[in-house]
Amino acid sequence: MAEIAAAVEFARKNEARFVEELKALLRIPSVSTLPEHAGDVRRAAEFVAAELKRIGMENVRLIETASVEHPGGHPLVYADWLRAGAAAPTVLCYGHYDVQPAEPLDEWKSPPFEPTERNGNLYARGAVDDKGQMWMHVKALESLFAACNGRLPVNVRVIVEGEEEVGGEGIAQFVRKHGDQLRADVALVSDTEMFAPEMPTLCVGLRGMIYTEIEVRGARTDLHSGMYGGAAPNPFVALAQIIAKLKDPEGKILIPGFYDKVEKPTADELKAWKALPFDEEHYRRTEVGSKELTGEPGYSVLERTWARPTLDVHGMPGGFIGAGAKTVIPARALAKVSMRLVPDMTPAESFAKYKAYVESIVPKGVEVEVRMIHSGDPIVVSTDNQFVKASTGAMREVFGKDTVYVRGGGSIPIVGDFVRELKIPTVMMGFGLPDDNLHAPNEKFNLANFHRGIESIVRFFGNVGA
Amino acid sequence: MAEIAAAVEFARKNEARFVEELKALLRIPSVSTLPEHAGDVRRAAEFVAAELKRIGMENVRLIETASVEHPGGHPLVYADWLRAGAAAPTVLCYGHYDVQPAEPLDEWKSPPFEPTERNGNLYARGAVDDKGQMWMHVKALESLFAACNGRLPVNVRVIVEGEEEVGGEGIAQFVRKHGDQLRADVALVSDTEMFAPEMPTLCVGLRGMIYTEIEVRGARTDLHSGMYGGAAPNPFVALAQIIAKLKDPEGKILIPGFYDKVEKPTADELKAWKALPFDEEHYRRTEVGSKELTGEPGYSVLERTWARPTLDVHGMPGGFIGAGAKTVIPARALAKVSMRLVPDMTPAESFAKYKAYVESIVPKGVEVEVRMIHSGDPIVVSTDNQFVKASTGAMREVFGKDTVYVRGGGSIPIVGDFVRELKIPTVMMGFGLPDDNLHAPNEKFNLANFHRGIESIVRFFGNVGA
Numbered sequence A, B: 001m002a003e004i005a006a007a008v009e010f011a012r013k014n015e016a017r018f019v020e021e022l023k024a025l026l027r028i029p030s031v032s033t034l035p036e037h038a039g040d041v042r043r044a045a046e047f048v049a050a051e052l053k054r055i056g057m058e059n060v061r062l063i064e065t066a067s068v069e070h071p072g073g074h075p076l077v078y079a080d081w082l083r084a085g086a087a088a089p090t091v092l093c094y095g096h097y098d099v100q101p102a103e104p105l106d107e108w109k110s111p112p113f114e115p116t117e118r119n120g121n122l123y124a125r126g127a128v129d130d131k132g133q134m135w136m137h138v139k140a141l142e143s144l145f146a147a148c149n150g151r152l153p154v155n156v157r158v159i160v161e162g163e164e165e166v167g168g169e170g171i172a173q174f175v176r177k178h179g180d181q182l183r184a185d186v187a188l189v190s191d192t193e194m195f196a197p198e199m200p201t202l203c204v205g206l207r208g209m210i211y212t213e214i215e216v217r218g219a220r221t222d223l224h225s226g227m228y229g230g231a232a233p234n235p236f237v238a239l240a241q242i243i244a245k246l247k248d249p250e251g252k253i254l255i256p257g258f259y260d261k262v263e264k265p266t267a268d269e270l271k272a273w274k275a276l277p278f279d280e281e282h283y284r285r286t287e288v289g290s291k292e293l294t295g296e297p298g299y300s301v302l303e304r305t306w307a308r309p310t311l312d313v314h315g316m317p318g319g320f321i322g323a324g325a326k327t328v329i330p331a332r333a334l335a336k337v338s339m340r341l342v343p344d345m346t347p348a349e350s351f352a353k354y355k356a357y358v359e360s361i362v363p364k365g366v367e368v369e370v371r372m373i374h375s376g377d378p379i380v381v382s383t384d385n386q387f388v389k390a391s392t393g394a395m396r397e398v399f400g401k402d403t404v405y406v407r408g409g410g411s412i413p414i415v416g417d418f419v420r421e422l423k424i425p426t427v428m429m430g431f432g433l434p435d436d437n438l439h440a441p442n443e444k445f446n447l448a449n450f451h452r453g454i455e456s457i458v459r460f461f462g463n464v465g466a
Helices: A002-013 A015-026 A035-055 A131-147 A169-182 A235-244 A267-275 A280-288 A301-306 A347-360 A386-399 A413-422 A447-465 B002-013 B015-026 B035-055 B131-147 B169-182 B235-244 B267-275 B280-288 B301-306 B347-360 B386-399 B413-422 B447-465
Strands: A058-063 A076-081 A090-096 A116-118 A121-123 A155-161 A186-189 A201-206 A208-217 A310-319 A332-341 A367-376 A404-408 A426-429 A444-446 B058-063 B076-081 B090-096 B116-118 B121-123 B155-161 B186-189 B201-206 B208-217 B310-319 B332-341 B367-376 B404-408 B426-429 B444-446
Touching: A002 A015, A002 A131, A002 A447, A015 A035, A015 A121, A015 A131, A015 A447, A035 A058, A035 A076, A035 A131, A035 A155, A076 A169, A090 A131, A090 A413, A121 A447, A131 A155, A131 A447, A155 A169, A169 A413, A186 A413, A186 A447, A201 A386, A208 A235, A208 A347, A208 A413, A235 A310, A235 A332, A235 B235, A235 B310, A267 A301, A267 A404, A301 A404, A310 B235, A332 A347, A347 A367, A367 A413, A386 A426, A386 A447, A413 A426, A426 A447, A444 A447, B002 B015, B002 B131, B002 B447, B015 B035, B015 B121, B015 B131, B015 B447, B035 B058, B035 B076, B035 B131, B035 B155, B076 B169, B090 B131, B090 B413, B121 B447, B131 B155, B131 B447, B155 B169, B169 B413, B186 B413, B186 B447, B201 B386, B208 B235, B208 B347, B208 B413, B235 B310, B235 B332, B267 B301, B267 B404, B301 B404, B332 B347, B347 B367, B367 B413, B386 B426, B386 B447, B413 B426, B426 B447, B444 B447
Parallel strands: A090 A155, A090 A186, A186 A426, A201 A404, B090 B155, B090 B186, B186 B426, B201 B404
Antiparallel strands: A058 A076, A076 A155, A116 A121, A121 A444, A201 A426, A208 A332, A208 A367, A310 A332, A310 B310, B058 B076, B076 B155, B116 B121, B121 B444, B201 B426, B208 B332, B208 B367, B310 B332
């Protein structure tokens, strides 16, 4: 335990350097969904690999994921240190170095790829999701190497992917084909958030998702609405008619059979959620900022965002979107539509029901194509194992409080693959905050949490290896 | 009449030069709706003014329209030649030198602002709408000046605007305030098309329009659909629900009272339309290219596009429109929605009904703003006057055929102002063709029609002055 205390001490002494290194990583615009950023994505992978090598990890390498079936795949970063002995457990650290697009740029108070400190927070795209949280793993490992004479208290494998924000197909294929190369006893994932400031949190459930496009085609070419309005089909009107039939005005999804496989949370879980300090009106006012909240009647906000499927429209490309007026009837229009899934829904079955329903409500005059862009399974993980105890113990030492168990509304597709393919539990120990603006302008990471996260992870490794 | 024959001869000898000059004008990307093209719009105005001066027009000048109430207004080009004597009629030639945006650029076979001849057509944005047709006026006047020793058979005023594609507010204000400066006996407008090739056509009715934006705001900032999906309102879903209630599935507009003022075409007009060579299936296949046509049941295509109001959505800006996936619940989304109006609807009353209706169907959780971008009155003009006879006589000489009377589905807002403010009839003698791709990629002007248009206008001036 003296070594753990020394590692914590090392981390505290190096706080400023850790932040500067993170800033350098955040300056790389590794937006995985945009082909023009493919070079930046690779640069971020190389940056992470170089640092893993420098701190003492072994077998550091990039694993290419691009293939005929997966063109444009971004590399995985792999590293391990397996000298703790066969009796010691093996921890698989997972994170991702890719980020969401930064648009709309004009809503950022400081540029998204120029990390800026304000009021104890570090603002940048990827600050918390997930470069900052992934960096906590790297810096915890560095601190342990420094305090333990170049050794670690457990065996460690690190896998960092560059496609989490676009569905994680590359790592999913790797896990399925080469799962033996990631053999471990537990996965550690820091890509979630704390329920509230000062409240150590483990995430024990994640929604899955299907991200789709509906393309509607009407006339062969764009037409003038003066000349053809009243005769030519309008793809945006058709899309609106389709979308309006996907959800009822209250927010219930109208796709037949969509809720068939939805499993209710346990009575214990529901009881624990009710005990969490959560005020819907405060949440509406401070986090969402809308006039009213929406969603399925009869469920609390936590149930609606953690344990119920949802459907959202993210954008509707096509036609004229400039300032002013253009009187075009566009030949085609798209809608980007995603659905969040919960246990025991599956992406394949949910997509099939959705596609069949959309195809059954195609308005007159247009043709429709429904495409899957990517998907991920929903999961719920068990809390009854030594690794969860190692984590809650570590956070009790750092925060002086018991851990709360929550679910997350978002998706980390790989966690499902860890459960299914590697047969290992995942500890989702995240240090984001609810107001960190994930996927939105002015994403940030609270720097106190960055440092407490590093200390918690150091202590977690210590507890697992004890 | 020898002079008219000489003017026709002059025009024929100079065909190639006329086309080259038009190409130079078409190379100027005078897109009036895009602020970044304001300099190009002015260059186009100066180009037209310089040519009017060169051919012999007098008092040539740019009239600025920008003001506090109309910021960003583009200049009018004015010229006159009033030496034909007080007994001779005065013709007011109207055209516009601005053009629609060229997007989507990747659908153009040759660049929109690099005019290209293919198969007897000239391809460019603005080729027919309206630079090419406006240029017919200029070239007809040049031919008459050349054949008549620097004189014209009638008094002529020319007014060319640069805001037709954005609602024509500048010229409308000028006509209202300074109508005396445009005093004339008739307006000549060439901004319409022939019903079919080889079929001389006068347009005697135009739909009006209101072009609007609906802005929907939900959350204060963009949110992550994983975390907030199920609780935060989605502006695109709300917009879709609104749009789906604007028209029924068949195409009938559901705004209460919207059809109240719609005036039926006369029995004679309907009979004449039925006699036109128009095949709906051929039109669907060759012009629209959609699976089916849409629109109000119980009306023919010509009635639906000429004599019935319509509603179209042109684009839905907001959210994520890049390739791939971004899981954002956007804070706001817009829809660009326009309605075409017919006599005796008015823009103000129609907008008021539309706005009140949209505000009455706002979905839960969002706030809505409905804005008017621009508008124009619908009109029907009389065919019973000497100017119409001068036009049909001119076209009979050129085409060897009687003229058909049609309406246009589009809007030329200034024609309504000519009727109301100047109390003069308008002759809408246009030489476009139905497949000219107005407002769409690959806009073109048939060059044979360009030259026959110039000859028809030369002969029209001759007939008016006879």
